[in-house]
Amino acid sequence: MYSTTYHRPSSIDEAAALFAKGTEPKYLAGGHTLLPVMKQRLAAPSDVIDLARIKELVGVEATADTLTIKAATPYYDIMTNADVQKAIPAIARLTAMLGDPAVRHRGTIGGSIANNDPAADYPAALLALAATVRTNKRPISADDFFKGLFTTALEDGEIITAVSFPIPDKAGYAKMRHPASRFALTGVFVARTKAGDVRVAATGASQSGVMRVGAIESALKANWAASALDNIKVSDAGLLSDIHGSSDYRANLVKVMAQRAVTDAG
DSSP: OOOOEEEOOSSHHHHHHHHHHOSSEEEESSOTTHHHHHHTTSOOOSEEEEOTTOGGGOOEEEOSSEEEEETTOBHHHHHHOHHHHHHOHHHHHHHHTSSOHHHHHHOBHHHHHHHTOTTOSHHHHHHHTTOEEEESSOEEEHHHHEEETTEESOOTTOOEEEEEEEOOSEEEEEEEEOTTTOOEEEEEEEEEOTTSOEEEEEESSBTTSSEEOHHHHHHHHHOOSGGGGTTOOOOOTTBOOBTTBOHHHHHHHHHHHHHHHHHHHO
């Protein structure tokens, strides 16, 4: 790796100040993306600012209507947290599918969504649940946060502090896992609000990253049942086609994973 200066700030303000002083600074969350690209000499930050030890960025809070997961909370803490399991158990189940034990003990929800890998799982949950991404500067709705492959609405130096999820009536998630990476070849998160609205988001399928699936949303709003999707055909327009599967294959996976997600939700 190239020479870099490592910082371990104790507050959000200190982290932001360190970033402002750096020439090519980078924030470090779980490190599953930044450290490998540094080792491959694809990134050479002047300063690496570790957010993992900032206490105000770790933890889970729940009210009657909202589940808030702070940005540096490790996956393992999310999947085992009693408030998460009670309020939105689908998030706990999604998290349990991520990577392997090493990944689950180091990875963070903030790092995942800031990176916005097109096959990451959390973006589908945020989009389907109409979550709000909170930063040290502002709140950003999930609909406005994800801008495309590895691209978000975050400004330079902005720090994700938490994600707030409205608690749904029902929610579920299912994915076809890549056998090596455990990323989603295609994953679908379904959610029905207490008012009866339905949102469905797919990851790993689109060329532009996480996406809403309107045809499935309409069918499930009329009838919340896996069988309601039997005759639905998802368009393969704009979907990925690569060595792992064609666009037509992924279109079918979107429907199949949505049916499994509805079954998961109950």
